[in-house]
Amino acid sequence: xxxxxxxxxxxxxxxxxxxxxxxxxxxxxxxxxxxxxxxxxxxxxxxxxxxxxxxxxxxxxxxxxxxxxxxxxxxxxxxxxxxxxxxxxxxxxxxxxxxxxxxxxxxxxxxxxxxxxxxxxxxxxxxxxxxxxxxxxxxxxxxxxxxxxxxxxxxxxxxxxxxxxxx
Numbered sequence: 001x002x003x004x005x006x007x008x009x010x011x012x013x014x015x016x017x018x019x020x021x022x023x024x025x026x027x028x029x030x031x032x033x034x035x036x037x038x039x040x041x042x043x044x045x046x047x048x049x050x051x052x053x054x055x056x057x058x059x060x061x062x063x064x065x066x067x068x069x070x071x072x073x074x075x076x077x078x079x080x081x082x083x084x085x086x087x088x089x090x091x092x093x094x095x096x097x098x099x100x101x102x103x104x105x106x107x108x109x110x111x112x113x114x115x116x117x118x119x120x121x122x123x124x125x126x127x128x129x130x131x132x133x134x135x136x137x138x139x140x141x142x143x144x145x146x147x148x149x150x151x152x153x154x155x156x157x158x159x160x161x162x163x164x165x166x167x
Contacts, residue, residue, distance in 0.1 A: 019072045020156050028066055030153040036060075036069035037153070038145035042138050043070070044077025047088035047130035052081065085130065092129025101126060 009018070023033050043056045052074050060070050086103070093100055103126075112119040 015072065015076060017156060019069055020153060021160060023066055023069055024153070024157045025160050030157045031150060032066055033069055034146050034150040034153045036066040037073050037149045038142045039063070039065050040070040040073030041077045041080075041145050042141045044074040045081045045084050045134070047081070047085050047134050048127050049081070049085065052077075088130035088133050089126050091133040092126065092131075095133060096129050098125075098129070 020033055020037075024030065039059065040056065043052050043059065046052045046055055053071075056065075056070050056074050057067075059065070060067055089103070090100075108119070108123065111122050
């Protein structure tokens with residue numbers, strides 16, 4: 001007789017509910033978890049590839065954000081980051097009134113390997129324009145994500161056994 005295969009956790013449960021439930025079961029307040037979710041998702045779409053991890057630490061430590069939750073939700077936002085980088089660049093071009101810059105991966109790689117300084121000269125301002133747009137929308141996005149996630153975090157919290165109190 002064979003044993004049944006262990007039940008596999010659903011993706012959303014494993015990557016969304018479980019990290020939240022773990023932090024709540026350790027006594028973290030729902031508002032702090034919701035705050036970490038909001039910051040993690042917002043930092044996760046920062047328009048400069050390769051920087052959200054460091055940015056989440058730079059912002060998260062002084063703000064005393066729950067780092068496990070920030071890092072999980074920052075990582076979950078990665079596909080959104082890829083999808084929004086060009087949107088941030090184009091919005092930055094529009095905001096600062098500069099002409100549309102043609103972008104192609106082959107040209108960008110060619111410039112980068114010809115010399116990082118040349119690459120920065122050609123594309124550095126585009127990155128700064130994109131960051132400026134992100135900085136404009138980040139506070140509103142954090143507020144919306146916080147308000148949207150807090151009721152869901154409280155719902156998860158209400159389905160957990162009470163957290164043990166420290167003696």
